[in-house]
Amino acid sequence: MSAPQWKVALVTGTNCNLGMNIVYRLIEAEEDDTRITIIVTSRTLPRVREVIDNIKAYVDKLDRSGIVDYDYLLVDFTDMVSILNAYYEMNKKYQKLDYFFACSAQGVYDGIDWIGAVKEICANPIKGATDPHYKIQRVGVKSQDGMGLVFQCNVFGPYYLTQKLLPLLENAKGRIIWISSIMSDPKYLSFDDLQLLKTDSSYEGSKREIDLLHIATYDKLRERGIKQYLIHPGIFTSMSFFQYLNVFTYYGMLFMFYLVRWLGSPWMNISGYTAANAPVYVAKLVSQTFEKQDVKYGSACTRDGHEYIKIQEVDKTGAEDLLKYLDDLKADWDDKLKDQITNSRQRN
Numbered sequence: 001m002s003a004p005q006w007k008v009a010l011v012t013g014t015n016c017n018l019g020m021n022i023v024y025r026l027i028e029a030e031e032d033d034t035r036i037t038i039i040v041t042s043r044t045l046p047r048v049r050e051v052i053d054n055i056k057a058y059v060d061k062l063d064r065s066g067i068v069d070y071d072y073l074l075v076d077f078t079d080m081v082s083i084l085n086a087y088y089e090m091n092k093k094y095q096k097l098d099y100f101f102a103c104s105a106q107g108v109y110d111g112i113d114w115i116g117a118v119k120e121i122c123a124n125p126i127k128g129a130t131d132p133h134y135k136i137q138r139v140g141v142k143s144q145d146g147m148g149l150v151f152q153c154n155v156f157g158p159y160y161l162t163q164k165l166l167p168l169l170e171n172a173k174g175r176i177i178w179i180s181s182i183m184s185d186p187k188y189l190s191f192d193d194l195q196l197l198k199t200d201s202s203y204e205g206s207k208r209e210i211d212l213l214h215i216a217t218y219d220k221l222r223e224r225g226i227k228q229y230l231i232h233p234g235i236f237t238s239m240s241f242f243q244y245l246n247v248f249t250y251y252g253m254l255f256m257f258y259l260v261r262w263l264g265s266p267w268m269n270i271s272g273y274t275a276a277n278a279p280v281y282v283a284k285l286v287s288q289t290f291e292k293q294d295v296k297y298g299s300a301c302t303r304d305g306h307e308y309i310k311i312q313e314v315d316k317t318g319a320e321d322l323l324k325y326l327d328d329l330k331a332d333w334d335d336k337l338k339d340q341i342t343n344s345r346q347r348n
């Protein structure tokens, strides 16, 4: 009899609705006797404790025979020193990494244009819910490292970490899963503004960059034995907008989500568990022989909430240009950080 397997999974932004459900579904999808180490990330220790407690409570109900153990990384993707520390921690403790889910994200929101929201939703409820323009985003916000904050948090920071972790992923023949969005239309990205500092759609632009980054890199990674996939989770309830909602607008939003699902949009997953279908599908269930990597796997559902995977084509224009920009920036930061060795667990 062969010994049970041991898998190591790192999920960035584990504490969000999607991140936690990716962990739940991944544990459910693994063989019952596989030992799984879940590495959660957050910017703060209280949220690390909270998310590990939540996962433990879930796992207790599963009655699986394999061990699930927990570790954490404190990492802020708007801080390059913090990212480097996360890499040092990983490299010190692990010989391999089976899964990297790039789930964390940030937008620089400044509220909701309620009049615009009513107009957009009344004019076209499906478009108003799946491609909204009434979320107000600030323009020109930089990180303390002097980069576009949304660009660094959602694209360059996670890319830099995955590049550092490639040897560990290679050892496991691991998988990288990038979380994009249905809102990653090419119109949101200008190649004169790759740090997304001049646009009022920096969040959407960052998701378009993730699409292109995946397209430009998956082939080379496959040569190293690493499989990379691009997914989007549809629409689901998230904490990111709670601060702008009250009890009436929150339930109004939920009502709109169910209405739009009933009207026929396949993307109104609403539940974080359904939204986590595509990320775990590509991590675990895609056929080794017939899988396609140059597409986006979407978590979709029927009117009555039954989940399925819906595949979308990706416009590849500009992928190599973006990759060159990211790799030049990576070389700059490798140089700036070359003497930087600290321990992230002493920073907070």
Ligand SMILES: NC(=O)c1ccc[n+]([C@@H]2O[C@H](COP(=O)([O-])OP(=O)(O)OC[C@H]3O[C@@H](n4cnc5c(N)ncnc54)[C@H](OP(=O)(O)O)[C@@H]3O)[C@@H](O)[C@H]2O)c1
Binding pocket: 012, 013, 014, 015, 016, 017, 018, 019, 041, 042, 043, 044, 047, 075, 076, 077, 078, 102, 103, 104, 105, 106, 153, 179, 180, 181, 182, 232, 233, 234, 235, 236, 237, 238, 239, 240
């Ligand atoms: N909600 C939707 O309908 C929807 C639709 C399409 C795509 N998505 C994508 O799905 C993913 C999850 O979305 P969500 O709405 O559930 O997110 P969320 O509630 O806003 O949570 C974001 C997560 O990212 C982490 N994070 C934020 N800024 C960070 C930083 N500077 N450094 C490191 N981590 C940071 C947070 O961790 P801590 O606060 O613990 O540090 C948090 O766990 C994102 O990639 C999002 O773009 C969501």
